[in-house]
Amino acid sequence: MLLQQLTNGLTIGMIYALIALGYTMVYGILKIVNFAHGDIFMIGSFLGLFFMQEFRLPLYLAFLLAAAATAIIGILIERLAYRPLRMADRIVPLISALGVSTLLVSLAQKLWGTEMHPFPTAFGSRTYTFGNVTFSEIQILILVLSFVLMLALQLFVTRTKTGIAMRATSMSLTHAALMGINTNRMISLAFAIGSALASCAGIMVGIYYNAVYPTMGYMAGINAFTAAVLGGIGNIPGAMLGGVLLGLVETLGGAYISTQYKSVISFSILIIVLLVKPSGILGSKEINKV
Amino acid sequence: MTDGASKGKILEIDGLQVSYGAVQAVKQLNLDIGAGEIVALIGTNGSGKTTTLRSISGLVANTRGRIRFAGADITKLAPHRIVGLGISQVPEGRGIFPDLTVLENLRLGAYVRRDKAEIEADIRRMYRLFPRLEERKKQAAGTMSGGEQQMLAIARALMARPKLLLLDEPSMGLAPLVVKEIYAAIRQINQDGVSVLLVEQNAKMALGAAHRGYVMETGRIVVQGTAAELKSNDVVKSVYLGSTV
Numbered sequence: 001m002l003l004q005q006l007t008n009g010l011t012i013g014m015i016y017a018l019i020a021l022g023y024t025m026v027y028g029i030l031k032i033v034n035f036a037h038g039d040i041f042m043i044g045s046f047l048g049l050f051f052m053q054e055f056r057l058p059l060y061l062a063f064l065l066a067a068a069a070t071a072i073i074g075i076l077i078e079r080l081a082y083r084p085l086r087m088a089d090r091i092v093p094l095i096s097a098l099g100v101s102t103l104l105v106s107l108a109q110k111l112w113g114t115e116m117h118p119f120p121t122a123f124g125s126r127t128y129t130f131g132n133v134t135f136s137e138i139q140i141l142i143l144v145l146s147f148v149l150m151l152a153l154q155l156f157v158t159r160t161k162t163g164i165a166m167r168a169t170s171m172s173l174t175h176a177a178l179m180g181i182n183t184n185r186m187i188s189l190a191f192a193i194g195s196a197l198a199s200c201a202g203i204m205v206g207i208y209y210n211a212v213y214p215t216m217g218y219m220a221g222i223n224a225f226t227a228a229v230l231g232g233i234g235n236i237p238g239a240m241l242g243g244v245l246l247g248l249v250e251t252l253g254g255a256y257i258s259t260q261y262k263s264v265i266s267f268s269i270l271i272i273v274l275l276v277k278p279s280g281i282l283g284s285k286e287i288n289k290v
Numbered sequence: 291m292t293d294g295a296s297k298g299k300i301l302e303i304d305g306l307q308v309s310y311g312a313v314q315a316v317k318q319l320n321l322d323i324g325a326g327e328i329v330a331l332i333g334t335n336g337s338g339k340t341t342t343l344r345s346i347s348g349l350v351a352n353t354r355g356r357i358r359f360a361g362a363d364i365t366k367l368a369p370h371r372i373v374g375l376g377i378s379q380v381p382e383g384r385g386i387f388p389d390l391t392v393l394e395n396l397r398l399g400a401y402v403r404r405d406k407a408e409i410e411a412d413i414r415r416m417y418r419l420f421p422r423l424e425e426r427k428k429q430a431a432g433t434m435s436g437g438e439q440q441m442l443a444i445a446r447a448l449m450a451r452p453k454l455l456l457l458d459e460p461s462m463g464l465a466p467l468v469v470k471e472i473y474a475a476i477r478q479i480n481q482d483g484v485s486v487l488l489v490e491q492n493a494k495m496a497l498g499a500a501h502r503g504y505v506m507e508t509g510r511i512v513v514q515g516t517a518a519e520l521k522s523n524d525v526v527k528s529v530y531l532g533s534t535v
Contacts, residue, residue, distance in 0.1 A: 087351075161401070168387045168398055174349060175385035180373030180402035180450060 003133050005255045006248065011139045011208075013247020014146035018201040019224030020231070020239035021153065022074075022194025028170035028234035029183075029190055030086075032093045036077060036100035037198060038221015042214060043104055044070040044199025045206045046112055052120055059123055063203055067196040074195025075188045083184070101217075108214035116211040123207065142204045149197060150240050157236060166190065170234065219263070223250075226270040232283025241281060298325040300454055300485045301346070301377075305355035308341050315341040317509040319355070323454065328476070328486040330496035330517070332530055333506035339489045340382050342506070343456050346487075347379045348372045360453065374402045378452035382459055384443040388432025392423055395431050395442055399449030409449070416445040419475055437468035444475060454485045461492045473499050493530035497521050505530070 019041050026034045047066035051057045057065070081100045085093045126137045157163035169176040169186040177183050205220065206212040223246060231242025246266060253265040273280060301323040308316040316338045323329045333339050344350045346357055348369040357365045364372055378399075387395055396416060400409045417424035420441040426434060431442055440460055447455055457476065461469040469492075476499055480486050490496035497503055503520045505513040513523055520526050 161397070164390065164394055165398065165401060168390065171387045171389060172385065175381060175387065177349065177369035178347060178373065178379050178381060178385065179398045179446075180370045181398075182368070182370045 001255075003131075005251055007133050007135065007139070009248035009251030010244060011142050011247070012251060013227075013244035014142055014150075015201050015205055015208075015220075015243070016224045016227040016247050017240045017243025018146055018149065018197045019220060020228040020243045021150070021236065022198050023225050023228040024231070024233055024236060024239040025166075025170070025190040025194050027228070028236075029166075029173065029187055030082070030093075032082065032090065033097065033225065033233075034077075034082075034191075034194075035094065035097035035221070036081075036104060037194065038217035038219075038224065039101045039104035039108075040070060040074055040077070040195050040217070041198040041202045041205075041220055041224075042108060042212075042217035043073060043202075044195070045202030045212045045216065046108055046117075046214075047199065048203035049117055049119060049206060049212050059121060063200060066203060067199045070199035070202075071192035071196040074191040078187060078191045083187075105214050105217070112214065114214060116213045118210050119206045119212065121207060138204065138207050142208065145200065145204065149200060153193065153197070153236065162189070223266050226266050226273075229278075229280055230269060230273050232280030235280065235282045238280055238282035245281075299323065300325045300327075300360055301487070302358045303342075303346070303355065304358075306342065306345060306357065307354040308338075308345055308350055309352055315509055316345070319506075319509070319511060321504055321511065323485055323487055324501075325453075325485055326480070326483065327502060328480050328488060328500045330488045330490060330493075330500035330503035331506060332490050332493040332496055332503060332526075334491065334529075336508075337506045338509040339506055340458055343379060343381075343458050343487070343489055346372075346377065346456060370402070373450055373452075376451070376453035377456065378447035378450045378454075379456040380440075380443045380447045380458060380460060382462075384436075384439045386431045386439050386442050386446070388430065390431055391428055392431050392434070392442055393427040395446050396423070396427075396449055399446035400451075402450055412449055412451070416448065419448075419478065420445055437464050437472070440464060440468075440472055441475070444472070444479075448479065448484070452484060454487065455479065456487045456489070458489045459491065460488070461490065461495055469495060493526065497526075497531075 019037065022037045023034065026032065044066055047069050048062045051062040051065050052059065077100055081096045082093050085096055123137060128135050157167055165176065165181045166186050166189060168179065169181060169183050173183050224243065227242035227246040228239045230246060231238030246269065249269065250262050250265050254262045299322050303319060303321045306316055306319040307314065319342060331339050331342065341350065345353050348364070348367050353365065356363060359375060359377060364375065387398065396413055400412065403409055422438055423442055423445055426438065431439065434442065444460070460472050460476070464472065473495060476486060488496050488500060497517045497520055500517045502516050503514065504511050505520065505526060513520065513525060
């Protein structure tokens with residue numbers, strides 16, 4: 001029972017981690033919380049569904065195309081909704097983010113309706129049992145793909161010239177510019193990567209719960225934001241750790257206390273972290289008010 | 291190349307004005323740097339020296355006037371393009387990337403370059419200029435002492451192979467022995483053919499190294515001349531040299 005719950009918690013935790021990375025990369029560079037990120041996750045899920053339904057594409061192609069399209073949407077959102085406000089007071093892009101969030105939800109409702117859509121794939125229903133833990137196919141996909149994506153991201157930001165330049169940009173926009181780094185391009189790249197990861201998470205969640213709907217980004221977004229804050233917002237390994245921890249705590253709490261308390265648990269964690277250690281587990285000491 | 295009296299101008303600033311909201315930080319500034327020169331820009335805190343450097347590097351949006359580098363107008367260029375043309379800056383407070391290693395910081399300095407083998411050769415040159423950087427190459431830059439960080443910041447700026455190096459207060463907060471070491475390096479860099487604009491509150495050190503100098507007060511140049519002229523100028527002596535000796 002415990003081992004099974006840990007597996008389930010890890011699965012949802014990996015999803016939170018993937019989404020949290022988008023929050024943390026954007027916050028790291030621009031010091032704004034992209035409150036539309038949960039809805040980018042939702043759009044990514046719908047795009048995966050769209051490519052599979054309309055073009056009968058195989059799942060892996062749906063992943064690739066949806067991730068690419070969502071990355072472009074992420075870049076456009078930054079260009080249109082945040083970049084013109086770069087010099088404005090910090091509260092202004094926050095309001096713009098809420099506007100983008102509403103826009104994306106309304107757009108999805110207009111295009112696909114307000115109801116839940118099942119995911120048109122037979123994939124994911126088969127199960128495998130190891131000892132007394134049962135994995136569904138989709139759980140294995142979530143665990144493996146999330147791990148591979150996060151490993152790839154970690155290698156990118158620590159081993160490549162562009163990745164290190166992106167980290168330098170998140171340490172200081174001004175000093176990165178003085179190195180000859182095109183900081184606007186780094187910001188676009190952070191949005192692209194974050195949005196692509198959210199899209200992959202969205203498709204996997206769509207399959208896992210067999211449901212895609214316009215408001216699915218709301219709770220997922222808040223939970224992932226909590227995960228990012230828990231790990232230390234702005235910190236990439238922190239977002240991964242925060243996501244996994246939150247998934248575990250939430251699932252164990254749901255199993256041993258009551259599933260009714262799932263949201264209570266994640267909001268309590270958010271409030272406690274903000275009160276006790278606002279910089280999060282791996283975050284640096286200095287933290288600005290969001 | 292190494293002749294400080296060479297007539298070719300590498301940087302020419304004409305009528306630079308910079309405002310932050312209602313505050314005019316720089317008013318009608320004219321300044322030029324000859325190829326191969328070390329030029330000192332001295333003045334008290336808040337006189338507009340740092341704003342001038344930030345304007346040259348393209349970091350300030352609201353500028354009027356014209357800045358030309360090697361004949362080309364760079365006034366409206368983005369900061370990364372200006373680095374690509376050959377102007378590197380060692381910013382106030384050094385601006386090293388604290389979580390990156392010394393070696394990663396150096397490599398970022400060469401971000402605009404593509405010549406891999408030459409970059410590696412330049413890293414070895416930087417280790418000869420500042421041997422302590424080699425000892426600490428795998429260390430996070432933020433864990434080093436202030437003097438070591440200043441050395442890293444200078445070496446990192448040189449990794450772009452600039453024609454003009456802008457230095458903002460390289461002696462600030464450092465022990466006298468370290469300041470001497472830094473200034474020896476600045477002279478060496480200049481002898482290797484890099485023009486230098488040196489912003490300092492420490493007028494004695496700056497005028498000791500520079501060929502020419504400008505004195506800035508509340509956004510304007512109030513005195514200019516050769517380093518020898520400035521050292522014997524009464525205003526400079528009483529305001530800037532008297533208090534720092």
